Amino acid sequence: MHSLASINIVDLLLDAVCIVDPEGRYLYVSQAYERIFGYDPQEVLGRRMIELVHPDDRERTLAAARNIMAGHLQLHFENRYIRKDGQVAHIRWTARWLPEQQVRLAVAHDITERKHTESLQAALYAISEAAQAAEDLESLFARIHQIIGGFVSAENFCVALHDPHNDRLEFPYHVDKRDAPRPAPIALSGSGPYEEVVRHGRTLLCTQNAEDGAPGDWLGVPLQTQGGVLGALVLRSHGLPSQYTERDKELLQYVCTQVASAVERRQMRERLERLAQYDQLTQLPNRQLFLDRLRAALARARREQTLLSLLFIDLDRFKEVNDTLGHATGDQLLQGVAQRLRGCVRASDTVARLGGDEFVVLVENGRTRDHATTVASKILDAFALPFDLQERSLHMRPSIGVALYPEHGQEEHHLLSHADAAMYQSKKNGGNRVMTASTGS
Numbered sequence: 001m002h003s004l005a006s007i008n009i010v011d012l013l014l015d016a017v018c019i020v021d022p023e024g025r026y027l028y029v030s031q032a033y034e035r036i037f038g039y040d041p042q043e044v045l046g047r048r049m050i051e052l053v054h055p056d057d058r059e060r061t062l063a064a065a066r067n068i069m070a071g072h073l074q075l076h077f078e079n080r081y082i083r084k085d086g087q088v089a090h091i092r093w094t095a096r097w098l099p100e101q102q103v104r105l106a107v108a109h110d111i112t113e114r115k116h117t118e119s120l121q122a123a124l125y126a127i128s129e130a131a132q133a134a135e136d137l138e139s140l141f142a143r144i145h146q147i148i149g150g151f152v153s154a155e156n157f158c159v160a161l162h163d164p165h166n167d168r169l170e171f172p173y174h175v176d177k178r179d180a181p182r183p184a185p186i187a188l189s190g191s192g193p194y195e196e197v198v199r200h201g202r203t204l205l206c207t208q209n210a211e212d213g214a215p216g217d218w219l220g221v222p223l224q225t226q227g228g229v230l231g232a233l234v235l236r237s238h239g240l241p242s243q244y245t246e247r248d249k250e251l252l253q254y255v256c257t258q259v260a261s262a263v264e265r266r267q268m269r270e271r272l273e274r275l276a277q278y279d280q281l282t283q284l285p286n287r288q289l290f291l292d293r294l295r296a297a298l299a300r301a302r303r304e305q306t307l308l309s310l311l312f313i314d315l316d317r318f319k320e321v322n323d324t325l326g327h328a329t330g331d332q333l334l335q336g337v338a339q340r341l342r343g344c345v346r347a348s349d350t351v352a353r354l355g356g357d358e359f360v361v362l363v364e365n366g367r368t369r370d371h372a373t374t375v376a377s378k379i380l381d382a383f384a385l386p387f388d389l390q391e392r393s394l395h396m397r398p399s400i401g402v403a404l405y406p407e408h409g410q411e412e413h414h415l416l417s418h419a420d421a422a423m424y425q426s427k428k429n430g431g432n433r434v435m436t437a438s439t440g441s
């Protein structure tokens, strides 16, 4: 048996023992230094330890060193170092000042693994929380980007989502430090890198940009849910190949399960919100959303003292279309009407379907009363042309009633019933015409 005296116990320790002078220059480091920091002891002797500390932790570290030299024992100081291979090492230090030798003696314990586990756990919670808190998908993606950027380099980051209806990949979120343009939607037909990730649910790490072959990493991770792959997260490094490691790949894969379920939940919520606000047949706002918009528009008009017009539109003898040509043709006609009404107003105006063959148009910022009648005449003119449906061409005429704010009402239901009454007058007078509500009625 070897005698213990012949063993260099310090070099057998798994923690690294370091001795530095008052300026922080390494005078001695034990063998474990290489395992933890990546440098051979000979490479660092004479160098200042602070140069190897993560820039964000340097000030704290210098303050701790002064404290130790003032005679205080340091039993649990944590900071980060940049290893020789560029990776970050998390270190927990115990240290003391040896006044006689005028040196600091410190022992480094590597807690990188534990820190990773902790930050991953925190990231998973943060992602799940973001799914609840985010206003919309866009802000959820931005938050996910921020969270992922906390543990891997994510300067160039995009989210690709698979649209199963047309089998395309779309890029709803895209950040690129070199201002590379947001990728246009791509068809998922070939055998490119996106296919590999989205079709086969495989993580792909290429040391060349997988899209254009430019130097730099391309790391694509599938957003896998129980129902299939929703899309992918893609991280890129321009001009810096091998920036991403196998470990980064694993970390991302791990959090991507949580990201996928957050995205899925948020998508579901958006779908439900849309269902609650939009008419499914025409994709126009429904009564509920319309009333919300009308309320907001009235508040604006009141504040800015502008006019606002409401056009109530009901199709003439629409029932006959259903009765003679069938409900499906009636549906197509309603879709055509919705499209035509949208074409008669500005994008900022609201066209909504209240139900059945009743539509409303909300025109904001009209400067004169005539503005509403101009829009109404435009609609009558637009309806003069037949509607080309799948199997036939049909004529359909509208009856229109107009009510104005502030002339005919101050609040939404009042204004709406005036426009409705005016529409009824149009209908009574034979239809295919515009009537304006009478003042004081």
Ligand SMILES: Nc1nc2c(ncn2[C@@H]2O[C@H](COP(=O)(O)OP(=O)(O)OP(=O)(O)O)[C@@H](O)[C@H]2O)c(=O)[nH]1
Pocket (backbone or CB within 6 Å): 281, 314, 315, 316, 317, 318, 319, 320, 322, 326, 327, 328, 329, 330, 331, 334, 355, 356, 357, 427
């Ligand atoms: N195809 C189709 N028809 C609908 C839909 N919703 C309501 N309708 C029908 O639309 C018709 C609307 O009725 P009315 O406005 O009284 O009928 P009209 O023939 O236009 O009568 P006037 O307005 O007096 O000219 C009814 O026959 C409803 O069944 C729908 O989503 N699709």
